Amino acid sequence: MTHQNHTPFSLYIHIPFCASICGYCDFNTYTAQQLGGGVSQESFHKLLIRELELVSRALDAPTVSTVFIGGGTPTLIGSDSLTQILRGIENNFSLSPEVEITTEANPDSVDAQMLAELREGGFNRMSFGMQSASPSVLATLQRTHTAGASRQAALWAREAGFEHVNLDLIYGTPGETDSDVRDSVNVCIDAGVDHVAAYSLIVEPGTAMARAVNQGLLPPPDDDECADRHNIIDTMLASAGFNWYEVSNWAKPGGQSSHNKAYWTSANWWGVGPGAHSHVDGRRWVNHKHPATYAKAMENGEALHVDTEELTSEQIHVEKVMLALRTRAGLPVGELDTQELERAREFALQGVIDPVEFADGVVRVTDSERLLADRVIRELLG
Ligand SMILES: C[S@@+](CC[C@H](N)C(=O)[O-])C[C@H]1O[C@@H](n2cnc3c(N)ncnc32)[C@H](O)[C@@H]1O
Ligand code: SF4
Incomplete structure (x- = not known):
C-alpha cells in the first residue's frame, strides 16, 4: 500500500x-497464566x-509525528524491551x-530507575493509570496499587526529566463519594502533572464488574452522579490551570497530547501488535486479537490483519463530526452538509x-x- 499523503502519521x-x-477492564x-503457550513476554x-x-x-x-505504546501494561516488558521498540521505529521511519x-x-510497575532509563531511551511522555485516590474505590476497581504509588510514579517521572506526564482517572465507581473525587484531583494537581484524562466508569459486558452488577452485588454507575463528578473535576482542574480540550481530557498550556489529537482529527495511524486497530487513508483494519494467533501469523509470514474495511465517504464524515465535536477545537463549519448546517444554526x-465561534466558522x-456532546452530535447528524 502506498500511503497517499503526508498528513500527520502516528504509530x-x-x-x-x-x-x-x-x-x-x-x-x-x-x-501470564491466561496466555498459555506460544507467546513469550520476554x-x-x-x-x-x-x-x-x-x-x-x-x-x-x-x-x-506521534508514538503511543499502550496496553495492557507496557512497562511489564521492561525499559530495555520498550527502548528496543523505539530503536525499531527509528530504524524504519523518520521521526518529526x-x-x-x-x-x-x-503506577506499581515502575521505579525511579526504570523511568530514568525510559527517558534516556527517548520516551518524552508518561501516562499512568491512577484511577482514584480512594483505597476503597481502588479495591472495587481491583487495582493492585495505592494512590500514593500513583503520586510517587508521577514525581519520579518528572525527576527523570519527563516534562509531559498524564494521570488517568475513573469516576463513578460504585461506592465513590464526591470527596473521593476531590482527593483524586488534588493528588493529580499536587503531583505537578500537565495532563489528566478522566473517564466515567463504563461497565463493559463480559467483565467481572458486569457480572457483579448483574448479580446485584454492585450498583451500576449513576448518570447524574457521573455528571456532577465530571463538573467537580472540571472546576478543580480549571482553577489549577488545566483547560479541557476534549470531553475527557484536560491539559496545562503545552501539555495537550498530539497522539490524542491525531485520533480526534481522523489522522492516519497504524496499530502494531495483537488486536491493534489501524486507520490509514480511509481504510480501517484490526490485527489478530490473541497474542499467540498474532505470533503464529507472523512466524508463518501470513497477513496479520483481519476485518479490513474501506470507509464510505458517509462513514468518514460521521466519524469526523463525532470526534471533532467532543473537542474544544470543534469542527470547521465547511465540513457540514446543508441540512446539518441548518441544524447547527438552530x-x-x-x-x-457557541454562537460567536459559529459566526467565525467553527462548530x-x-x-x-x-457533557451532552454525544446527544448534540446525534441530533446534528440527523
Ligand atoms: C487500558 S488502560 C492501560 C493503562 C494501564 N494498564 C493502567 O491500567 O494503569 C487505559 C485507561 O483506560 C481507562 N479504562 C479502562 N477500562 C475502563 C472502563 N471500563 N471505564 C472507564 N475507563 C476505563 C483507565 O483509566 C485506564 O487507565
Ligand atoms: S486497566 Fe487493569 S487490566 Fe486493563 S490494561 Fe490497565 S492494568 Fe491491565
Whole structure:
C-alpha cells in the first residue's frame, strides 16, 4: 500500500500483558497464566519490531509525528524491551523533530530507575493509570496499587526529566463519594502533572464488574452522579490551570497530547501488535486479537490483519463530526452538509453551539453543554 499523503502519521504499539486483570477492564490483555503457550513476554518486542519493518515497507515513508505504546501494561516488558521498540521505529521511519513518544504504565510497575532509563531511551511522555485516590474505590476497581504509588510514579517521572506526564482517572465507581473525587484531583494537581484524562466508569459486558452488577452485588454507575463528578473535576482542574480540550481530557498550556489529537482529527495511524486497530487513508483494519494467533501469523509470514474495511465517504464524515465535536477545537463549519448546517444554526441560536465561534466558522459545543456532546452530535447528524 502506498500511503497517499503526508498528513500527520502516528504509530500505536500494543503490549497485551498485565500482572492481573482489573474487574472493569475489557482491553485486549492477558496475564501470564491466561496466555498459555506460544507467546513469550520476554521476546514479544521482537515480533512488534518485525511488524514495524513490514509497516515501513508497506508505506511510502511517512514521517512519524506521534508514538503511543499502550496496553495492557507496557512497562511489564521492561525499559530495555520498550527502548528496543523505539530503536525499531527509528530504524524504519523518520521521526518529526517534535515527535511525541508516550508509554502507558501502571503506577506499581515502575521505579525511579526504570523511568530514568525510559527517558534516556527517548520516551518524552508518561501516562499512568491512577484511577482514584480512594483505597476503597481502588479495591472495587481491583487495582493492585495505592494512590500514593500513583503520586510517587508521577514525581519520579518528572525527576527523570519527563516534562509531559498524564494521570488517568475513573469516576463513578460504585461506592465513590464526591470527596473521593476531590482527593483524586488534588493528588493529580499536587503531583505537578500537565495532563489528566478522566473517564466515567463504563461497565463493559463480559467483565467481572458486569457480572457483579448483574448479580446485584454492585450498583451500576449513576448518570447524574457521573455528571456532577465530571463538573467537580472540571472546576478543580480549571482553577489549577488545566483547560479541557476534549470531553475527557484536560491539559496545562503545552501539555495537550498530539497522539490524542491525531485520533480526534481522523489522522492516519497504524496499530502494531495483537488486536491493534489501524486507520490509514480511509481504510480501517484490526490485527489478530490473541497474542499467540498474532505470533503464529507472523512466524508463518501470513497477513496479520483481519476485518479490513474501506470507509464510505458517509462513514468518514460521521466519524469526523463525532470526534471533532467532543473537542474544544470543534469542527470547521465547511465540513457540514446543508441540512446539518441548518441544524447547527438552530443549536447556535439555542446556545448549545457557541454562537460567536459559529459566526467565525467553527462548530463547537459550548462548555456548559459539553457533557451532552454525544446527544448534540446525534441530533446534528440527523
Ligand atoms: C487500558 S488502560 C492501560 C493503562 C494501564 N494498564 C493502567 O491500567 O494503569 C487505559 C485507561 O483506560 C481507562 N479504562 C479502562 N477500562 C475502563 C472502563 N471500563 N471505564 C472507564 N475507563 C476505563 C483507565 O483509566 C485506564 O487507565
Ligand atoms: S486497566 Fe490497565 S492494568 Fe487493569 S487490566 Fe486493563 S490494561 Fe491491565
